[in-house]
Amino acid sequence: MPHNPAIKPLLQHPDRVDADATAQSDGNARIILGICVAMGFTTLLDQTIFALAVPRLRDGLHASASQLQLIISTYSVAFGVALVPAGRLGDIIGRRSLFLIGLAMFAGFSVLGGLAWSAQTVIAARLLQGLGAGIINTQVLGLIQDLFQGIGRAKALGRYASAGGMSGAVGPLLGGLVLALTPPDIGWRLLFLANVPFGAVIFFLALRHLPRSRSQPQKFSLDTGGLVLLSLITLSLMFATLVGSTGSLSARAYLLAAVAGVPLFVCWEVYYQRRGGTPILARGLVRSPGYVLGTTVAMFQFAAGLTLGIVSALFFLDGLRIGPLLFGALSVSSALGMLASSTRSWRFVSRFGRPGVAFVIAVYAALLVLEGLAILLLPVPGILYVYPVIGLLQGVASGLIHAPNQVMTLAEAGEGEGRGLAAGFLQLSQRLACSIGMSLGAGIFLVRLTSGASLEAYRSAFVAALGLVLALTGGALLAALADMFRRRFATRLT
Structure with missing residues (x-):
């Protein structure tokens, strides 16, 4: 049987086929990771810029x-609410379509925010932007x-986390420049x-580059009640x-409603799982102490960082x-420090x-x-010198x-629960705590x-x-x- 001369060299060196396939696969993975990092940069740029826009808005x-x-x-509420259903859908029908839908929502409703005519319109725009960003993030x-697997996954997550540092470096300067060069009611709209x-x-x-994935033959289960x-x-x-004013109910009434809702939520989750559904609090995740504790760390630390950012903007501006x-x-x-450390964080966690x-x-x-202590005790010039160092x-x-x-938290999640579901609940917890x-x-x-x-009142408010x-x-x-x-x-024990 005659051989095709175009494939004869490959037949003589079959290992070259594997090497070429591996190189192509690695190249595609790098491109996709670049898209993911760019998307993380864009959504986080929105947050860093938005903090500057709040007083003008x-x-x-x-x-x-x-x-x-x-x-x-x-x-953050909308971001968190979108995560679990988007993660579950991504596990089943593939991630490309949901990525594109979320991106279209995020960018499209940014236009609504820029053209807003009232505070209520901005609230609606931020709500819908958050839904889009949550769909993307999962x-x-x-x-x-x-x-990616193992150390490769840790490196990839470190690069994705570095998007926060990049956006934090670019966002304040870009936002500050726009606000400085435009009229007060125009600058925040441009942001x-x-x-x-x-x-x-x-x-x-x-x-162009995200892979098309076939739908998985799984039964779709969305815990809408939970x-x-x-x-x-x-x-x-x-x-x-x-x-x-918060409407017809007092702050105490809202707090009591939240406390009463917790046991109701837990009971519903147990009932829903017994019916054969996949609850938000999946049994495998709840029974993993490493996953639960890691998620708790993420909730508190993420909320601390973003709360500090918005309060700092209000204090300084x-x-x-x-x-x-x-x-x-x-x-x-701060952004440069995070960028420098997050890119090498995989070495830190492995050691x-x-x-x-x-x-x-x-x-x-x-x-x-x-x-x-610096905010409370130093004169204004001293605060301006010390703040960037801290x-x-x-x-x-x-x-x-x-x-x-x-990395450590997701490593504790069982594969049977679905990677998207585990990542989605982690992000959901972070975002709800953050809100x-x-x-x-x-x-x-x-x-x-x-x-x-x-100024003394502002100092006291910041410290509080x-x-x-x-x-x-x-x-x-x-x-x-x-x-x-x-x-x-x-x-x-082992």
């Missing part, structure tokens, strides 16, 4: 304190878990619209934190009355594991105390906490201030809100220590 739309709290926190984490060109480029790349109950609990806690460009420049050091993460959380807590160290610490904790933390932190800060408040951030960090530390001792005990 409030003044331009005459938003009340409670509306401002909702504008700040609604995004697919990104699922793609990374599908394509919303900045998502659109980034989103369009990534949409084209994703459409998702609704968990969302209502979160919203009740959020409404309990709002400054001023409103209290110290510095320009947005100067505040952006002061904030860059130090959970004890290393617990130690870095303790260092982060000490830096918060140092920051509070921010740099906080950024380095954050980069050594988030990605390593995520409550940011709303409560902003409320603690704003309730202590009146029109024309003095910092107390919440420190408490959240303490919760993360306790969970990390519990997981560390659990691992040591398990090692001794």
Whole structure:
């Protein structure tokens, strides 16, 4: 039988086929990881820019304190609510279509935010943006878990986490420059619209390079009841934190509703699983102490970081009355620190594991105390000099906490529960905790201030809100220590 000369060399060297296939596969994985990092950069750029826009947006739309709290926190609620169903759908029907749908929502509703005519419109835009970002984020984490294993997965998650550092470096400077060069009521609108060109480029790349995956022959199970109950609990806690009027119910009534909803949620989850469904609190995840404790670390630490960011923006822009460009420049050091450490965090986690993460959380807590003392005691020039130095160290610490904790937490999740489901619940927990933390932190800060408040009042308000951030960090530390001792005990038993 004659041989095709085009394939004869490959027949003589079959190992070349494997090498070429491997190289092609590695190349595709790198392209897909680049798209994931770019998408993470875009959604996180939105958050870093948005913090700068809040005071101008409030003044331009005459938003009340409670509306401002909702504008700040609604995004994270919607983000979290989208994660579990999007993760489950991604496990079953594939990640490409959901990635593209989420990206279209995120970019499209950025336009609505940029054209908003009232505070209520901005709240709606942030809600829908958050849904889109949540759909995207779960697919990104699922793609990374599908394509990489072991140290390769840790490296990939570290690079994805570095997107936070990159966006943190670019966002404040870009946002500050736009706000400095445009009229007050135009600048914050342009910051919303900045998502659109980034989103369009990534949409084209994703459409071309993300793999098409066949639908899996699995029974689709979506825990709608559990998702609704968990969302209502979160919203009740959020409404309990709002400054001023919250409608017909008092803050205490909202708090009691949230507390009463917890056992109802747990009972529903047990019932739903007994019926054969896949609950949000999947049995395999709940029974994994490493996954539960790692998720607790992520919840508290993520909420602490974002709450600190929004309160810092309000303090510097409103209290110290510095320009947005100067505040952006002061904030860059934190992002650079996180970028530098997160790209090498895979080495950190492989060498130090959970004890290393617990130690870095303790260092982060000490830096918060140092920051509070600086804000309370130093004159304004001293604060401006010290803030970027402390921010740099906080950024380095954050980069050594988030990605390593995520790697260890997802490693504790059983494959039978679905990678997308495990990643989705981890992100859901983070985002819901973040929404409550940011709303409560902003409320603690704003309730202590009146029109024309003095610098001393702003100092006091910042330190009060910092107390919440420190408490959240303490919760993360306790969970990390519990997981560390659990691992040591398990090692001794074996």
